[in-house]
Amino acid sequence: MMMCESTHFSRAPIVEALIGIDFEQMRAEDVLPVLQELGETLKNEYPVREDIVLGQVEFALGQKPKQTDTPLGYFLKSKDGRQVVHAKRNGFAFSRLAPYEEWPRFFDEAKRTWGLYRKTIGPSKLAKWTVRYINKLSWLESESIKEYLEVYPHIPEGLPQTFQGCFMRLEFPVNEPCQGILTQQLVKLPPESEGTVSFMLDNEFSFSAIGKTDSAIWEAISESRHVKNQFFNRAITLKTKEMIK
């Protein structure tokens, strides 16, 4: 059993928090007008609608590349752009962009908008659910990554200890609130200002939703809060905790 770590950071470096639920199969395009209706229902809080289009290119020897654009659904955005409902033919997601407020408010709005989406789109078999937190951390260029992060690429002695670019992707098994996977991505970003470095720490927890009811999934999503806190707390150093508390 994992220890519950619920440290609250008043200056949490979260640039985006996401809760998503995917279907087993993509619904047909005739569901798009239904998703537009959802946009109308949510119009007061989410007045900006953007198309989501899947662009695909097929290559075959001796033939011209074939490009197809498939409409997937809509992004419904709040006026300030900080909250986004992803109403798609293959599932739903809710994004909260910076400044992140608190889990209960984020969770409640995700659950409320999912309820409306679910009611609009009708029965669909669920495949998986995800909770994702994307963080951005910056520090002085002269300081080492080890001072701020506990997760970083190990560079052998004798090689340059600075790196120009970094994209590290790890997958961990997760046992709570049920069997799942944490995909952790560490990406070096362009500096925010001269003399600094910035990294993106992206933690995405994915769990199977097959055969589960909506209420069981939302209960599990609620419980996942502690697991995501634990992984974040373990990925940062005391110095970082001091910096963001």
Place this chain on the structure above:
Amino acid sequence: MATADIAEVLPFGRGSSRDSYSAHNSVSPLREVEREVMRSIQGSQYIRRYVRLESFIDPIKELARLKPNWDSYGAEPPNTTSVKSALQFLNDLTSTDLLPIRILPSAEGGVAFRFVSMDKRALVEFLNDGSVEAILYDSNGDLVTQPEEPEAPSEVIKSVLAHFTR
């Protein structure tokens, strides 16, 4: 309605997703990683926006290669000052919901950003003398506000944000 074409995003600014994102199903582990990375980009509003903003970096740098009198009305090409300010502005935009639809040279000498959202429009210009100008207007072309004095970039972002969320 704005179109958010997810295939336009680039995998962290390297290479073209139009080229690399294929419809073929494959069991190749590398292809699987590629697909997962694309999925993780497409799934995040923040990363999608970041990648779109990053795609403006090279076009801004390219503007500095314009020749004097590029518009045949005597306009100067953007200089190091305006290009540097424009790149910093681009960086500052990552923490907002603002995404320019176009970046173009300013006839006054500098780099201009055009923003469009529903019934609002804005033009922000970083000029070669280091000053910044923001013109806020509606979809009919009616001026909403044009500051009399040049503003600091942080103030410009605030006024453009306020314009689009008003």
